[in-house]
Amino acid sequence: MNRRRDNGQMGYKVSYEQADKIFEKLSETYEIWAPKRFKGKGRYSQTDLIRYDRVCRAEDIEYREKSDMPAKEVLSPITQSLFYFTEDEYIESKATSKKLLIFMRPCDIHAQHHQERIYLGNGGFEDLYYKRMNEKVKIVMMECTEGWDTCFCVSMGTNKADGYAAAVRFGDGELLFDVEDQDLAPYFEKMEENGFKPDYIEENEISLTVPEIPDKDVLTKLKSHPMWQEYNGRCISCGACTVACSTCTCFTTTDIIYNENSNVGERKRTTASCQVEGFDQMAGGMAFRHTAGDRMRYKVLHKFHDYKARFKDYHMCVGCGRCIDRCPEFISIVATVNKMAKAIDEITGTES
Structure with a gap:
């Protein structure tokens, strides 16, 4: 025993x-x-x-x-049916x-x-x-x-x-x-x-130090820093990085109307990406991030500032590196964050 x-x-x-x-x-x-x-x-x-x-x-x-x-x-698949509907009622999809x-x-x-x-x-x-x-x-x-x-x-x-x-x-x-x-x-x-207890990795081949953004003034200047313009020529806005990201949660919903009966259909939820053009478009055609650089800035700041600022615990990124693996343009999130750290040093006058 x-x-x-x-x-x-x-x-x-x-x-x-x-x-x-x-x-x-x-x-x-x-x-x-x-x-x-x-x-x-x-x-x-x-x-x-x-x-x-x-x-x-x-x-x-x-x-x-x-x-x-x-x-x-497993828990939030790329596409999933939420519910089915007729003109009179709806039925939730089964789990x-x-x-x-x-x-x-x-x-x-x-x-x-x-x-x-x-x-x-x-x-x-x-x-x-x-x-x-x-x-x-x-x-x-x-x-x-x-x-x-x-x-x-x-x-x-x-x-x-x-x-x-x-x-x-x-x-x-x-x-x-x-x-x-x-x-x-x-x-x-x-x-x-067996007395097995798991071991853990202690050092990666690559590393980064997430820079602290000390105040709103620095954050505002960082958003307009020219470093983001680099991605206008590199990022193709395919969204592969966010689909492969283990923490991204954005999605869109679509009503699918069945051909046999226009009063019957289903509502589906599909993974969406903040990196794809048109993601931020609102009613009336208003949009906030018009270039690939604007969208890259939004993603990076969300992962390495906004989430932690909101929930007061950890940065959203977990360092799995899948975004690097999947990017067809070989954009490294580690290199991007390191560039962001340098930009903050320039803004605050602490660059060595």
Whole structure:
């Protein structure tokens, strides 16, 4: 029998075959979501795509590479039906009846906390469609000790996470689990005991220091700084960075009218991007950000100033680096923030 640690947690070592049997039992209660490789589905010829999907076996989980798309698409997919309507009534779309067990890296766990702040704690408003999924979630943290050349989670303080239901280390022929949620413990009965606790990356290949904007006057001058004009010639306003971002929450809604009956249809919610021209357009044609540089400024300041200024805790960016990976123009958010820091030094007269 496994011996329980003093803190009530349990550690286990299981083979992939044993893990598959555990997954089979878990699937009776949970949908299991994890990064999965889709061969030949990448954006370039003969490349793969790694994104979140339901898995049935441990071998289906892609742990050796960072996923191209974030874990957020499980709870807030790129497109989803909200409700169906006729001229007389509407019916809400159905959510899964099962609980959700989602494999995430530490940065994505932090990103989910930011998502919760937007969808569930934003001025007292709760998004029904996010809430009904979020309340079903248990997280399995995927140990991440090396990272990739576009990660900067250490700089953002998101390289470590807690509060997970379980943590896992993938090895050759075996998996190590740290099970903290007692709802999951019965699935590991009779498995070999192990004292596994996850390790974390301590240093990335790239880093940044988010500059402090001391007052509104500096912020106003920063918004008109010429550094943003560079992106008028570089950014193509495709929105790939924000779709791949693990913390972006913008969306648009569209009513789809069925051809068979113009009084019947559905309302869909689709991911939107502040980087795409026309995103900020209002009734009457009024718009606020007319150039790619204006839109880049808006995104960067939101991630590295506005969110923290509003919620008084952390910057919105979690340093996953997916925006760098997905940008067809090779724009680095790290380089952009470092340029912003230099611009602030120029404004405040502290440039060395």
